[in-house]
Amino acid sequence: MDLEIQRKKAEKLYLSNFGCRTNFERAVFFSWYCAIRDCKYCYMSTQPSNKKPHEARRRIESVLAEVYLLGKFGWDFGQLSGGHEAFDEDELENLLKLINIIHKQGIWLNAGPLTEGQITRFKPYLRGIVGALETPRQSLHDEICPSKPISDIENTLDLALKHGLETSVTIILGLGENKGDYDLLKEFIERFKISVIHYYALNPQKGTAYENTKSPPQEYQGWWISKTRLDFPKIIIQCGIWADKVNQVAYLLNSGANTVSKFPALKLFGRPEAIELERQFKLAGRSHRSNLTHPMKIDATADISELNLPESLKTKIIEKINMYLKRMN
Numbered sequence: 001m002d003l004e005i006q007r008k009k010a011e012k013l014y015l016s017n018f019g020c021r022t023n024f025e026r027a028v029f030f031s032w033y034c035a036i037r038d039c040k041y042c043y044m045s046t047q048p049s050n051k052k053p054h055e056a057r058r059r060i061e062s063v064l065a066e067v068y069l070l071g072k073f074g075w076d077f078g079q080l081s082g083g084h085e086a087f088d089e090d091e092l093e094n095l096l097k098l099i100n101i102i103h104k105q106g107i108w109l110n111a112g113p114l115t116e117g118q119i120t121r122f123k124p125y126l127r128g129i130v131g132a133l134e135t136p137r138q139s140l141h142d143e144i145c146p147s148k149p150i151s152d153i154e155n156t157l158d159l160a161l162k163h164g165l166e167t168s169v170t171i172i173l174g175l176g177e178n179k180g181d182y183d184l185l186k187e188f189i190e191r192f193k194i195s196v197i198h199y200y201a202l203n204p205q206k207g208t209a210y211e212n213t214k215s216p217p218q219e220y221q222g223w224w225i226s227k228t229r230l231d232f233p234k235i236i237i238q239c240g241i242w243a244d245k246v247n248q249v250a251y252l253l254n255s256g257a258n259t260v261s262k263f264p265a266l267k268l269f270g271r272p273e274a275i276e277l278e279r280q281f282k283l284a285g286r287s288h289r290s291n292l293t294h295p296m297k298i299d300a301t302a303d304i305s306e307l308n309l310p311e312s313l314k315t316k317i318i319e320k321i322n323m324y325l326k327r328m329n
């Protein structure tokens with residue numbers, strides 16, 4: 001099918017299922033450490049092998065400050081994401097518990113393969129599990145993710161379904177796949193009852209095997225989004241864009257995507273890129289509740305003080321929130 005016809009049909013289907021709305025989704029990261037560390041496109045693969053988990057993870061108060069701010073600024077909580085085994089099981093459960101005290105809703109977790117015991121412990125705080133498939137063709141996946149076999153992701157998603165959680169998948173376009181691989185992805189979506197799919201265009205990382213490759217054009221990302229929308233009218237499609245691709249947002253939304261993520265909203269709040277992102281939402285004909293440009297008066301001390309958190313942690317979270325707000329303002 002001609003791409004423009006495909007996109008128009010996908011947009012029409014989107015509007016009939018979701019209306020003319022969109023939003024910005026924030027993925028909250030918790031570490032620069034990953035026990036797997038050899039996926040060929042990933043920044044973590046450039047990190048020294050002797051790095052210890054506790055040396056490369058974010059402070060709890062920083063994660064919690066971001067969770068608080070995303071709620072205040074109307075950003076959706078896309079997922080909690082970080083390297084495999086950056087936190088041990090007790091620590092990750094504790095982090096999820098603390099996030100739940102602030103966010104008050106189940107979240108999506110993207111932390112690599114999980115055991116049934118882990119899923120059982122984490123599920124009171126979760127909406128669903130994200131499987132970082134990245135590319136659906138087995139031979140390509142084996143080559144670029146040698147220590148993260150598709151079977152581990154499948155097992156984790158099976159366990160998520162068994163425990164009544166929703167399932168999601170991430171795809172990075174530009175890793176060597178082609179449009180012929182779409183049917184494999186379609187089967188994966190059907191088999192694991194995927195309700196949310198994240199389509200990122202490769203952002204080549206310095207020091208990785210993809211350093212000198214190019215990120216695919218918006219037409220390619222738009223093709224995958226619109227194709228998926230036509231096959232799965234009600235699936236949530238989220239498109240990841242980096243700061244240098246903000247001008248593609250209207251095109252991607254009008255290909256049938258629901259929301260936008262990856263934009264570094266804390267760092268670029270109120271900057272020209274954020275202003276452009278909001279303009280693109282408008283250009284796409286979508287309303288949104290996320291504020292990416294206007295400073296707000298927020299009384300973090302009052303809000304955090306009344307939560308059921310350890311007193312020493314409250315002080316640290318408030319300090320962090322105020323630090324972020326100062327930077328954003």
Ligand code: SF4
Binds near residue numbers: 042045083084148
């Ligand atoms: S498992 Fe995820 S975080 Fe770890 S190296 Fe692979 S892509 Fe990177």
